[in-house]
Amino acid sequence: MIPLEYFVATSFAMFTIGIVGIAATRHFIIMLLAVEIALVAATLLATAFYYFNTPSGNIMLLLFAIWTIAASEAIVLIAFYRYLARFEASLDVTKLSKFRD
Amino acid sequence: MIDIAVFVIITAMAIVLSGLMLLFRNILYTVIALTGLFIANSLFFLLLGQPLLAVVQLFIMVGGISTFLFVGVASYNYSRFKFTRVGVLVIVWVVMTAVMLIPLPSMTFSSPSRAVFGSAAVTLSMGPSVALFYIMLIVMFGITLGSIILLKRMGATK
Numbered sequence: 001m002i003p004l005e006y007f008v009a010t011s012f013a014m015f016t017i018g019i020v021g022i023a024a025t026r027h028f029i030i031m032l033l034a035v036e037i038a039l040v041a042a043t044l045l046a047t048a049f050y051y052f053n054t055p056s057g058n059i060m061l062l063l064f065a066i067w068t069i070a071a072s073e074a075i076v077l078i079a080f081y082r083y084l085a086r087f088e089a090s091l092d093v094t095k096l097s098k099f100r101d
Numbered sequence: 102m103i104d105i106a107v108f109v110i111i112t113a114m115a116i117v118l119s120g121l122m123l124l125f126r127n128i129l130y131t132v133i134a135l136t137g138l139f140i141a142n143s144l145f146f147l148l149l150g151q152p153l154l155a156v157v158q159l160f161i162m163v164g165g166i167s168t169f170l171f172v173g174v175a176s177y178n179y180s181r182f183k184f185t186r187v188g189v190l191v192i193v194w195v196v197m198t199a200v201m202l203i204p205l206p207s208m209t210f211s212s213p214s215r216a217v218f219g220s221a222a223v224t225l226s227m228g229p230s231v232a233l234f235y236i237m238l239i240v241m242f243g244i245t246l247g248s249i250i251l252l253k254r255m256g257a258t259k
Contacts, residue, residue: 012202063157067162071166
């Protein structure tokens with residue numbers, strides 16, 4: 001039997017990679033994919049706690065909410081590709097400020 | 102003992118793929134690493150005795166999102182980048198993970214219940230000090246990340 005602490009530590013490590021990935025990169029797509037890592041860590045933590053300590057609620061609602069957010073994010077990404085391809089813009093987020101004009 | 106070894110292997114796979122995802126210079130490789138990460142997560146679900154969740158994860162994440170990303174990346178040729186700062190990534194990751202793991206040894210978890218959907222509830226014990234620690238940590242994360250993203254949005258440079 002794998003202890004719950006192992007799953008908690010793993011999901012913390014993955015979640016931190018996702019959060020730090022947002023901070024450490026200037027690439028727009030990588031920032032969005034780092035959010036995906038954080039979401040994956042959240043699903044793992046939720047499922048582990050559900051497995052070890054069954055809550056009164058239903059875990060599927062939470063997981064489907066997370067998966068919906070993740071899928072929506074990918075669609076936003078595709079829309080952003082199209083936008084950037086049309087204007088030949090950079091994916092460097094520090095240069096996004098020029099879109100204010 | 103075998104399940105612990107399998108868990109360690111999957112954990113190493115997940116963490117290495119997460120890190121590589123942020124460090125690869127070609128974004129196609131990044132998407133491939135992301136796909137591997139999703140598969141590792143499905144294996145975690147299998148270890149937790151939730152095969153349905155593992156299959157749904159594979160369908161939604163690997164099938165849907167990875168295909169979307171492949172199509173997007175292949176269509177618009179945004180493949181090269183060199184923006185991730187490796188030193189910042191590694192240092193902040195180690196520090197943040199260590200801080201988040203501080204209360205873990207003192208936590209008391211109730212015994213595993215071999216949960217299936219609809220089984221009896223077992224209460225989880227988390228002291229108020231631990232909860233307060235994580236709330237403070239989340240607030241700090243939020244403020245720090247919000248500031249960084251705001252600075253990036255404003256176009257701040259070194």
